[in-house]
Amino acid sequence: MSFYLYITRLKCLFRSRETMFWCYMFPIxxxxxxxxxxxxxxxxxxxxxxxxxxxxxxxxEDTFGEVLSSAxxxxxxxxxxxxxxxQTKAEKLLKNGDIDAYxxxxxxxxxxxxxxxxxxxxxxxxxxxxxHTSDAVTAIMKENPNAMNEGLLDDVMNNNEYLKExxxxxxxxxxxxxxxALLAYACVFSANWGLDEVINxxxxxxxxxxxxxxxxxxxxxxxxSNLMAAFTAxxxxxxxxxxxxxxxxxxxFGNNLAYLFGICILxxxxxxxxxxxxxxxxxxxxxxxxxxxxxxxxxxxxxxGMMVHQIKYIVAEKLPILGYINPVNLIADAMYSLYYYDTxxxxxxxxxxxxxxxxxxxxxxxxxIRRKNYASL
Amino acid sequence: MPVYxxxxxxxxxxxxxxxxxxxMFIGLAYAMTANSSMGSEEYHTEKINxxxxxxxxxxxxxxxxxxYLDQYVTVVEPGKNEDSIKDALFFGEAKYIxxxxxxxxxxxxxxxxxxxxxxxxxxxxxxMSLNTVIDNYFNLARVYLSxxxxxxxxxxxxxxxxNLSIEAKTVFDxxxxxxxTNANEFNEEYFNFMGYVIIAAFITxxxxxxxSFNGLDIRRRHNASPxxxxxxxxxxxxxxxxxxxxxxxxxxxxxxxxSKSRSIxxxxxxxxxxxxxxxxxxxxxxxxIGIAVNSRKAIGALSTGLxxxxxxxxxxxxxxxxxxxxxxxxxxxxxxxxxxxxNHSLMSIPSFQWSEVxxxxxxxxxxxxxxxxxxxxxxxxxxxxxxxxx
Numbered sequence: 001m002s003f004y005l006y007i008t009r010l011k012c013l014f015r016s017r018e019t020m021f022w023c024y025m026f027p028i029x030x031x032x033x034x035x036x037x038x039x040x041x042x043x044x045x046x047x048x049x050x051x052x053x054x055x056x057x058x059x060x061e062d063t064f065g066e067v068l069s070s071a072x073x074x075x076x077x078x079x080x081x082x083x084x085x086x087q088t089k090a091e092k093l094l095k096n097g098d099i100d101a102y103x104x105x106x107x108x109x110x111x112x113x114x115x116x117x118x119x120x121x122x123x124x125x126x127x128x129x130x131x132h133t134s135d136a137v138t139a140i141m142k143e144n145p146n147a148m149n150e151g152l153l154d155d156v157m158n159n160n161e162y163l164k165e166x167x168x169x170x171x172x173x174x175x176x177x178x179x180x181a182l183l184a185y186a187c188v189f190s191a192n193w194g195l196d197e198v199i200n201x202x203x204x205x206x207x208x209x210x211x212x213x214x215x216x217x218x219x220x221x222x223x224x225s226n227l228m229a230a231f232t233a234x235x236x237x238x239x240x241x242x243x244x245x246x247x248x249x250x251x252x253f254g255n256n257l258a259y260l261f262g263i264c265i266l267x268x269x270x271x272x273x274x275x276x277x278x279x280x281x282x283x284x285x286x287x288x289x290x291x292x293x294x295x296x297x298x299x300x301x302x303x304x305g306m307m308v309h310q311i312k313y314i315v316a317e318k319l320p321i322l323g324y325i326n327p328v329n330l331i332a333d334a335m336y337s338l339y340y341y342d343t344x345x346x347x348x349x350x351x352x353x354x355x356x357x358x359x360x361x362x363x364x365x366x367x368x369i370r371r372k373n374y375a376s377l
Numbered sequence: 378m379p380v381y382x383x384x385x386x387x388x389x390x391x392x393x394x395x396x397x398x399x400x401m402f403i404g405l406a407y408a409m410t411a412n413s414s415m416g417s418e419e420y421h422t423e424k425i426n427x428x429x430x431x432x433x434x435x436x437x438x439x440x441x442x443x444x445y446l447d448q449y450v451t452v453v454e455p456g457k458n459e460d461s462i463k464d465a466l467f468f469g470e471a472k473y474i475x476x477x478x479x480x481x482x483x484x485x486x487x488x489x490x491x492x493x494x495x496x497x498x499x500x501x502x503x504x505m506s507l508n509t510v511i512d513n514y515f516n517l518a519r520v521y522l523s524x525x526x527x528x529x530x531x532x533x534x535x536x537x538x539x540n541l542s543i544e545a546k547t548v549f550d551x552x553x554x555x556x557x558t559n560a561n562e563f564n565e566e567y568f569n570f571m572g573y574v575i576i577a578a579f580i581t582x583x584x585x586x587x588x589s590f591n592g593l594d595i596r597r598r599h600n601a602s603p604x605x606x607x608x609x610x611x612x613x614x615x616x617x618x619x620x621x622x623x624x625x626x627x628x629x630x631x632x633x634x635x636s637k638s639r640s641i642x643x644x645x646x647x648x649x650x651x652x653x654x655x656x657x658x659x660x661x662x663x664x665x666i667g668i669a670v671n672s673r674k675a676i677g678a679l680s681t682g683l684x685x686x687x688x689x690x691x692x693x694x695x696x697x698x699x700x701x702x703x704x705x706x707x708x709x710x711x712x713x714x715x716x717x718x719x720n721h722s723l724m725s726i727p728s729f730q731w732s733e734v735x736x737x738x739x740x741x742x743x744x745x746x747x748x749x750x751x752x753x754x755x756x757x758x759x760x761x762x763x764x765x766x767x
Contacts, residue, residue, distance in 0.1 A: 018674045021682075029682055033689035036704045041695060047502040073505045094550055102550075112550040118502045121423040125449065125506065127545035129513045135540050136517055140524045147524045155520045162485075162515040163508055164492040165499075166476075172467040172498055313468035317456065340467055346460065 002225050005217075009229035019193070023237040027186040028244050034178045035249045041175075047073055050119045053083040053090035053102035064106040067130060079126065103127070170254070170340050174309050177336065179251045181306035184331035186241050187267030188300060191293045193230040194275025198369070199286060200226065202279070223369065231272060238264050254339035259347060266354050267331040271297070273361035274327065280368035300328030330354045380590075380609050384616035387586045394581050399627070402574040406567055406635050424451040425503045427473040428462060437530035438482040441537060442514055448541075449510050466496060473497045473507050485515065486522070486530075560638035565724035567632050568648050569717050573693045575656055576713070577684035578624065579663045583617060584676045587667020591762060606763070617664070621656050628652075644723045647737060651723065654744045655716040661751035669758050692717040712747040715740040 013019060056062045071079040083090075083099065090102035094112065100119040104110045109127055113120045133156060140147050199205045201223050203213040212222060242264070245251040253260050275293060282289050303326055305312035312332070315323050323329045330350045337346035388395075427450040433439055453471045455462050465471040474496040484491035493511065497504035514537075521528060521536050528536075589595070590613065599609060629649055633639060670676055688694055690704060691713035697705060708714040719740035726733045 017672075018678065021678045026678075026682070029686060033685055036700065037689040037695045040699050040701050047500055047505045073509065077505075091550060108546070110546045110548055112548045114550055116421055116423060118423050118506065122502065122506045122509075124422065124545060124547055125510055128543075129509075131543045131545055132513075132517060132540040133520075135543050136520060136536070139536055139539070140521065143525045150524065152520070152524050155523055159512065159516050160519065162492055162512055163495050166474075166494050166496045168463075168496065172469075174467070174469055177468070310468055310470070313464060313470055316464065317461070336467075340463065341460075 002221060005222055005225035006229050006232075009226045010233060013193075013229060013233040022192075023186070023189060023234060024240060027182055027189075027237070027241045030182055031179060031241065031245055031249060034175070034182065038175050038178060047077065049073075049078050049081045050101075050123060051081045051083070051099045052123060053085050053093050053099050055085060055087045055090055055102070055104045056106045057104065059106040062106050064109055064130060068103070068126075071126060079122070168340075169342055170252070172340070173252070176252065176339060177305040177309040177312060177332070179245055179249070180332040180335040180339075181301055181304040181309075181312070181328065183238070183241060183245065183264070183335065184267060184304055184328045185297065185301035185306055187238055187264050187331050188271040188274065188297050188328050190230065190234040190268045190271030191275035191278070191297055192290070193234055194227070194272035194365075195279040195286075195289055195293060196275075197223065197226045197230055197272075198276050198279030198365075201369070205279070205286070220370070227272060227276075231268060234268050234272070235265065238268060252339060253335065256338050259338055259344075260335060263331055263334040263347075263351060263354070266351065266358060267327065270327045270354055270358040270361065273358055273365055276365035277361045277368070280365055297328065300326045304329040304332040324353055325357070327354060327357055330357075378612050380604065380612035381616045384586055384590075384613065384620075387589050388582060388620065391582055391585055395578055398574050398578045398581070402571065402628070403631050403635075405570065406631065422449060423503075424449060425473055425507050426451050426453045426469075426471045427475055427507070428453050428455045428465060428471045430455060430462075430474070430476040432479045433477045433481045434479075436482050437534060438485065438518070439477060441530075441534040442477075445514050445537065445541060446511070449507065466498075472501065472503045475507075475511070485518075560636055560640060561644070561724040563636055563638075564632065564645060564648060565720050567635070568652055568720050569693045571628050571632075571652065572655060572691075572713055572716050573684055573688035574628070575625075575652075575659050576662075576687060577680055579621065579656070579659045580666060580676065580680040580683060582620065583660060583663035584667035584670070584680070585673065587613075587664055588670065588673060588676060591668045596762065617660055621660050622653070625652060625656050644726065644734070647734060648720055648723050651716060651719045651737065651741055651744075654741045654748075655712065658712045658716075658744050658748045658751065661748045661755065665751050665755040665758065668755060668762060687711050687713045690714075697721065712744045715743045715747075719744075 052068075054065060054068060056065050059065075065082075065084075068080055069082050073079045083093065085093070087102070087104055090099070090104075090112070093099045094102055094114055100117065101111055101113045101123050103123075104112065109130070111120070111124055111127055113123075137152065137156060140152060144150070200208050201212060201219060203210040212219065242253075242260075246253060274296065278289050278292055278296075282292060301307070303311060303315050303322060306328075312323075312329065315329070323333065330353055334347050334350035334354070337344075337350065341347075427446075429443070429446075429450075429452055431439060431443070450473070453465065456465060462471075462474060466474055476494040478491060478494065481491050481493065483489070495504075495508070497507070517537060517540065518533060521533055525532075525536070599606070629652070633641070666676060666679055670679065690700075690708040691697075691711055692700055692705075692708070693713065697714075697717060700708070705714070719737040722736040722740070723734060
């Protein structure tokens, strides 16, 4: 009998086009938008060889020109792509946006730019370094006239590396926060399904609830069958969104997908319990309850970095308690820790807090819904 | 004019979502203004947010180095624990984490092999630039140490400080940022984002109203009424135009108030014309949705889905230059792409020049082409619906 109720409710849910759109299509649409809009945004931070023009003003011995063309940012990346031309042409190139900057003169080179950017800063610090080195050679020659014979030039040309990189197992990618927050939001979105189930079972909230209360069916049994159906349908949407993100958009979720699914299941249950609690305990119109849930779930998504990724960091630093009581943030944070951290402490903390919130909401729903009788319908 | 009056009665019922869109937009535009600067721009170093963990303590070499580094970095205080430091790097609060290990100074001065540690986004321009800056400092110090006899740390620092006082001259060429450029930047962002609000608000408002007028029973009721189809349509068109241009006027005025310069240039007027052309295109789309879609809930979903999808793809939220080529090619099949493109070509030139604005007119012509296509489609759907209702 319970299975029959479960299947019937499942059919009802799948036939609701509106529910299907918001749960199955909307997260996919948003994920696609995030992917197309933000995908290139972080790639532009990667260094690309700076395009510059250089006018040596007819210098016969052009040491600076040589240094300029041989400068490297790393072993295989050149610092500058140099166009050798006169100042008039360089001005034109700069105006048309073909180059980032141009340099005039070789003894005291001048940098010409049209706006401030990272590339102009790099070009300026390169020029500064060149002048510092030239000045250092002059200063050393004053102190030690024999320095040239003692290998000063070799010392100047020989660049040592004084930095070693601490390798992290996963590269920081801010774009991922948007996807994690979106998947977390989709998990807790089940709150709307939880609310629907409560409205459908409570005689004072819907005519269907009134009809069910006069039927011989055990109300709790029906409620749990309906909740299980809602959970199944909702998890279907989560799996679909996950598959879309994982295989089509290629979002990196780290290596532990079993833990990821675990937190998604817990998130979906938490959402259902949240919707149930609001439905049972808030004695207002259905629209008001829906508005409260939208505020909690969408607001939770915002605080987890779904709209602006830095918000998650700001909340964690300035008001961490808000992060600990926000189910969307706990799920998103658990996903983030699975991707970025080598240990599971942070994941376990998030999962434990989410479990406590879910248990509390389940108890609150159960206490509110059990043994409710109506004197008159 | 009963149809006209009914139009605005229905519109009043939709005031809550329309007001939400309006206030959200004006609020965000206000935030944009608060962040925009109006001063003219001078050269400045793009400083890199860096967390510095000094395990070597205070000594002359480290102090001199940190003093030098100050002109290239903005020091970010490390968080309470190791997680906070890692999080700062992930979320971009810090772009670079530099650790000076214990014993580094002794190792450096004795030609040892101990190195500084760094954590940064691999291949990022900031990280590469700072790598060079740091290596250059210690290379310079090494050159002094190995070539100046009897040099001590204080002398080394004074040499380096003297070096650092020399700077390459930087000249701002071609176009220096002035108040007009700043105002143009604000207007471009403002009008691009307004495109999203126009789509969301018009589909919510106009489509819902058109839906109300196009129910089968309502159409049959109209057939039996003494008002001809022509009169009814004329009243609807008038009401739609008043709503569209009223809404647009509100946004244009709020844009003028929020803009710090408040100057009206020919380019800005052309941007208003572009917004009006785009509003007509969205009106035609909303009209088509209103008469073609059979459910209110579907219109709600379309309003959210279409507005967000088009805004993300066409560059209303993120500038078109950051979107991929394939995305832009796909977006060029939407009028929103041409609207944003026209805004960009009008706002990227400091003053009005016919040769430079021709691109904007071409974009507006394409938007008008889209409008004609949508109206034609709407007429076909409308005729079929009219035949059904007889």
